[in-house]
Amino acid sequence: MCLYCKDKDGGLVGDYKNGKYLKIGLLGLGTVGSGVAQLLAANEDHIAQRAGVNIKVKQALVRDINRVRPMDCVVPLTTRAEDILDDPETQVIVEVMGGQEPAFTYIMEALKRGKHVVTANKDLLANYGKELFAAAKEAGVDIYFEASVGGGIPIIRPLKDSLAGNRIEKVYGIVNGTTNYILSQMDQGITYEAALQQAKENGFAEADPSADVLGLDAARKIAILASIAFGARVRAADVTCVGIKDLEPLDLAYARELGYKVKLLALAQEIDGAVDVRVRPALLPHHHPLAAVDGVLNAIMVQGDAVGEVMFSGQGAGRMPTASAVVGDIIEVAHNISSGVKGRNGCTCFAAKPFCPPHKVRSSYFVRLEVQDKPGVMAKVAKAFGDAGVSLWSVIQKRQTERGAEIVIITHPTQGQNFDQALSALQSFPETFAIHQPMIVEGDEAYVAGHH
Structure with missing residues (x-):
């Protein structure tokens, strides 16, 4: 299927509501970016009905135009970011390139030009969230970032909106699929090294898995969740972090004998006005809901004073689950634009709350x-x-x-x-x-x- 299929008269199929289009620019067309383009194409009519407007990828920024990409159709490509950022027709910038630079520079430029931003970049938000949201507020536009934590699991919007009437007491969970897979394999008696090799062979771990196994990836994600939950500025560097490299199958076996499962837990809680945020291996009772979350799945528990404890679980990474969250944010931006609403998704996580010393x-x-x-x-x-x-x-x-x-x-x-x-x-x-x-x-x- 081609990304923009034409009917016999040359018009675009699936025109919705007088043929209106929301034109977006993709910064990155790798695993997630191509998934976003594919999902927008595959569910074109359905998305148009939900968004109230047709959504079109006008252009995508890539490093190499000639590279073979994992999609059956062609998106207009450019190697020049300014072709997208300076385009007056492009209203939404979707950043799925990852890393801190040049992503930070591109997003800041997009905000200055009055463009809404959707991003999946946990690294950027965990370190420069305050600067990005301040720039968005000044420009009167929005940043959406559902895909930055938990892949396809909806957690950002529930935490910001659905649970807004609660005082959040605690957020904790399994937010890294690579380490959860490794620990699930080690629980069956194989060594850390063998489990890591299996994860690599199955595509669940990067060639350099340091960010995962040292807990750094989980630290970025819990920093974002803690910032929202407690209205405080929490950066990745504020998270006390211990990974799983030094665990042995014997540790998991003894834990199991005592009635526990071992998980790499990301945890944030407020204690007497101070924020405790950490990532480290933890024993969970077998009857605990998180103990049953195995393999590459993720799960996040939120504890509120009114709602009690709720759990969000599912695929925490991967091409299409992450694309699902990105497209959901694009649709939300489309609703805002159609309603003439701007600056709706502001950040309240600027309070300078103290951190609990570990x-x-x-x-x-x-x-x-x-x-x-x-x-x-x-x-x-x-x-x-x-x-x-x-x-x-x-x-x-x-x-x-x-x-x-x-x-x-x-x-x-x-x-x-x-x-x-x-x-x-x-x-x-x-x-x-x-x-x-x-x-x-x-x-x-x-x-x-x-x-x-």
Whole structure:
């Protein structure tokens, strides 16, 4: 199917409401950009009815015009951004090129020219959201960014609009499909390295997966969600971040024995007026809804004072799921233009709220130790935690290793600084051979308290 099919008289098929057109410019025609073009073509009449106007890609910015692209039809192409930005007929700029530059410069130029912007760029929003929204406000136009978090999962608009009557208490979830796939495979007993290789072979991981496995991608996404949820400016650099590279299948196996699943959790909550925002591996009770989210799926929980807890789940990445969110935003912009409404999607996330220091945040912790197997060592370990003011919920001696005994510990909720103090003491003991990657324990606190 050609992107713009013509009838026998040469006119455009699917003209809607007097043949009106909303002309958009695509910045980028890669995986997501080509998906947007394909979706607009495939559902042309349906989208026109929903938008109240025909939507046409007037031009797309690409690096190489001659490159073979994953679509059956041709979009007018250019290698010059100014051909799109300076075009008076183009009312909406759709940025799907990714990265910070030149995307930031192009979006700022588009806003200055009075053009609405739709973007899927989490990196840009997590670092320069304040500047972008200030420029949009000054120009009286909108920025829509549903696709920046969760791919095809609708989360931005529900958080901004549908749940606006709530005080949001907490937002947390699985927001990176690559790491969720890796952890799902490790839960079956294979190593991190083997699971990562499988993810690459299946197209679920980039050649350089650092942003995923170090938690940086999740940090950008939770920064955006926290900014909206708590009306504060949260940047990716404000997120305390721990990835999954140091986890071993044994950690997941022991967690499973204790009734938990391990997930890379992105979490944001407001505590006494301060924002706690972090990404780190976490144990979730088997009965928790997020524990059932496996493979490349994403899921986000939102806790509000009126609505309680709601969950949004689905495909968090991929060509067509992400394109679905982008096209939804384009339709929303079309509605605004048809209604003569501008500046409707402003950002309120400018409040300078303090951040909770990580060492002050209370959590339960899971940690696996390797220690010398001799009388008195368990008592010495317990005393190290007690001296640091950490109460232990569970202490289990597991298998014998070549060096000694393996101990699995879960604590009651405690401040991070107390837990770190206990680990420092353990590290100094000659009887301690290894302290493996600690994880937080999240979910229903009654589960931890009552699961003896």
